[in-house]
Amino acid sequence: xxxxxxxxxxxxxxxxxxxxxxxxxxxxxxxxxxxxxxxxxxxxxxxxxxxxxxxxxxxxxxxxxxxxxxxxxxxxxxxxxxxxxxxxxxxxxxxxxxxxxxxxxxxxxxxxxxxxxxxxxxxxxxxxxxxxxxxxxxxxxxxxxxxxxxxxxxxxxxxxxxxxxxxxxxxxxxxxxxxxxxxxxxxxxxxxxxxxxxxxxxxxxxxxxxxxxxxxxxxxxxxxxxxxxxxxxxxxxxxxxxxxxxxxxxxxxxxxxxxxxxxxxxxxxxxxxxxxxxxxxxxxxxxxxxxxxxxxxxxxxxxxxxxxxxxxxxxxxxxxxxxxxxxxxxxxxxxxxxxxxxxxxxxxxxx
Amino acid sequence: xxxxxxxxxxxxxxxxxxxxxxxxxxxxxxxxxxxxxxxxxxxxxxxxxxxxxxxxxxxxxxxxxxxxxxxxxxxxxxxxxxxxxxxxxxxxxxxxxxxxxxxxxxxxxxxxxxxxxxxxxxxxxxxxxxxxxxxxxxxxxxxxxxxxxxxxxxxxxxxxxxxxxxxxxxxxxxxxxxxxxxxxxxxxxxxxxxxxxxxxxxxxx
Numbered sequence: 301x302x303x304x305x306x307x308x309x310x311x312x313x314x315x316x317x318x319x320x321x322x323x324x325x326x327x328x329x330x331x332x333x334x335x336x337x338x339x340x341x342x343x344x345x346x347x348x349x350x351x352x353x354x355x356x357x358x359x360x361x362x363x364x365x366x367x368x369x370x371x372x373x374x375x376x377x378x379x380x381x382x383x384x385x386x387x388x389x390x391x392x393x394x395x396x397x398x399x400x401x402x403x404x405x406x407x408x409x410x411x412x413x414x415x416x417x418x419x420x421x422x423x424x425x426x427x428x429x430x431x432x433x434x435x436x437x438x439x440x441x442x443x444x445x446x447x448x449x450x451x452x453x454x455x456x457x458x459x460x461x462x463x464x465x466x467x468x469x470x471x472x473x474x475x476x477x478x479x480x481x482x483x484x485x486x487x488x489x490x491x492x493x494x495x496x497x498x499x500x501x502x503x504x505x506x507x508x509x510x511x512x513x514x515x516x517x518x519x520x521x522x523x524x525x526x527x528x529x530x531x532x533x534x535x536x537x538x539x540x541x542x543x544x545x546x547x548x549x550x551x552x553x554x555x556x557x558x559x560x561x562x563x564x565x566x567x568x569x570x571x572x573x574x575x576x577x578x579x580x581x582x583x584x585x586x587x588x589x590x591x592x593x594x595x596x597x598x599x600x601x602x603x604x605x606x607x608x609x610x611x612x613x614x615x616x617x618x619x620x621x622x623x624x625x626x627x628x629x630x631x632x633x634x635x636x637x638x639x640x641x642x643x644x645x646x647x648x649x650x651x
Numbered sequence: 652x653x654x655x656x657x658x659x660x661x662x663x664x665x666x667x668x669x670x671x672x673x674x675x676x677x678x679x680x681x682x683x684x685x686x687x688x689x690x691x692x693x694x695x696x697x698x699x700x701x702x703x704x705x706x707x708x709x710x711x712x713x714x715x716x717x718x719x720x721x722x723x724x725x726x727x728x729x730x731x732x733x734x735x736x737x738x739x740x741x742x743x744x745x746x747x748x749x750x751x752x753x754x755x756x757x758x759x760x761x762x763x764x765x766x767x768x769x770x771x772x773x774x775x776x777x778x779x780x781x782x783x784x785x786x787x788x789x790x791x792x793x794x795x796x797x798x799x800x801x802x803x804x805x806x807x808x809x810x811x812x813x814x815x816x817x818x819x820x821x822x823x824x825x826x827x828x829x830x831x832x833x834x835x836x837x838x839x840x841x842x843x844x845x846x847x848x849x850x851x852x853x854x855x856x
Contacts, residue, residue, distance in 0.1 A: 557744070558746055560744075561744045561745075561746065562757065562761075563705075563729065563732075564703070564705060564732060564738050564744075565732070565733065565738070565757050565758045565761060565805070566729055566730065566732045566733020566734070566758050566761040566762065566809075567729060567733075567761050568725070568726045568729040568730075568761070569725055569726065569729075570726075571761060644705045644706075645700050645705050645706050648705070648740075648744070
């Protein structure tokens with residue numbers, strides 16, 4: 301799916317007693333799809349989609365699949381290529397043929413390494429059997445937000461509506477804006493048109509979901525997650541900082557005599573101060589480096605396990621290291637000052 | 652060259668005032684070898700601290716090399732200690748974690764001498780006390796006598812106006828103590844001014 305795709309979903313009618321009924325409002329017809337396409341200048345095309353779950357059967361083997369009834373444009377809107385054969389074309393739609401295009405996983409499960417083109421499979425939908433001929437296999441695709449695309453099969457929407465669902469209404473529309481820049485305008489146009497057309501001021505009969513909106517939702521979720529992780533990191537830094545201060549205070553006390561000797565030999569307060577500050581800084585800087593190494597290692601391991609790409613942004617690495625050093629500076633300051641202010645006579649007498 | 656003028660030092664111990672020095676005055680010339688003697692509690696240490704610029708008198712003046720240091724701030728005092736005074740302690744007071752050479756280099760570091768020159772000067776000072784073969788050793792790897800010689804080298808390295816030795820033989824056996832005293836005699840013959848706190852009347856004579 302590109303960023304210029306807008307999903308137009310029927311609204312859910314409100315049920316009794318404040319509960320929301322799952323049944324959708326029946327308003328989306330094939331004709332309405334064409335109509336939206338015609339009246340919205342920023343919309344390139346509107347693809348109607350009927351969706352249902354069905355069992356695909358070949359011989360003794362069966363598999364659960366999502367059946368998508370759609371038209372020829374589906375492929376382009378979703379930027380989805382074929383691995384084998386061909387997709388649904390206009391004549392398939394006109395004649396409501398029983399042809400099917402399989403997702404890559406379905407093809408592999410049903411046919412293994414054999415060529416599925418031209419083979420017949422049974423489609424078991426709402427207690428009735430239909431015989432379909434395989435005309436194509438889609439290429440493998442990563443998991444999308446809407447589920448596993450490789451587990452879907454595609455049939456002409458006319459076939460779906462006339463034979464399977466026996467309904468004039470489709471499940472939803474997928475609209476494609478002319479470009480990513482025009483997506484927002486397209487949303488506005490569709491919204492305006494549907495409000496007028498359906499006389500639906502409250503927007504109860506339809507919902508629009510653009511990719512941008514979905515991305516917005518996801519980024520708001522990740523933003524709150526980042527905030528939480530940031531909070532945990534801040535507490536860790538505080539605890540680590542107090543740890544550094546503690547260690548440095550012990551070190552200063554333990555080395556009181558050394559401080560006395562150095563002062564007797566001519567060390568100024570600032571010399572002692574910088575000596576202990578540098579120690580605190582190298583302590584926290586080393587910690588920062590070790591942390592970056594293990595952080596990267598952890599990210600790598602998780603990326604490997606989840607088969608995600610590994611992205612370690614240099615900014616976050618710099619930020620983490622910078623923070624470690626700043627913490628070292630901040631919490632090293634007090635012990636260093638304490639060391640610098642020691643009286644040389646008392647420090648020399650210290651046992 | 653070194654003048655103590657009516658120096659008083661009063662410590663405030665809670666509510667009680669303790670007078671450690673009650674108006675001491677004396678003058679030491681360049682090239683003198685002076686011994687300070689007295690029973691414990693007589694104020695020897697306090698006097699040493701004031702002469703060593705580790706502490707300042709409550710009243711009176713202390714002048715070293717023509718400079719009154721009794722009213723100087725911490726940093727100025729540190730400079731005086733660094734450039735004009737060489738300390739030799741009873742406890743040696745070497746830094747145990749670093750080599751003898753580095754120990755001798757410390758006063759030069761604070762004087763801002765460059766690394767290469769620093770090493771040269773430290774080696775020369777160690778040679779002059781007969782420790783040329785011990786430069787790489789750590790303090791706990793050498794004997795007490797050698798430690799005190801290293802400490803003397805450290806006191807000498809910045810060519811101070813006075814060498815201040817606080818019971819330098821107090822932690823050594825008689826024989827090594829004598830060797831250390833011989834080094835001080837030698838330094839005195841070379842023109843150094845030495846002030847030594849000691850218990851041993853023989854040295855004082």
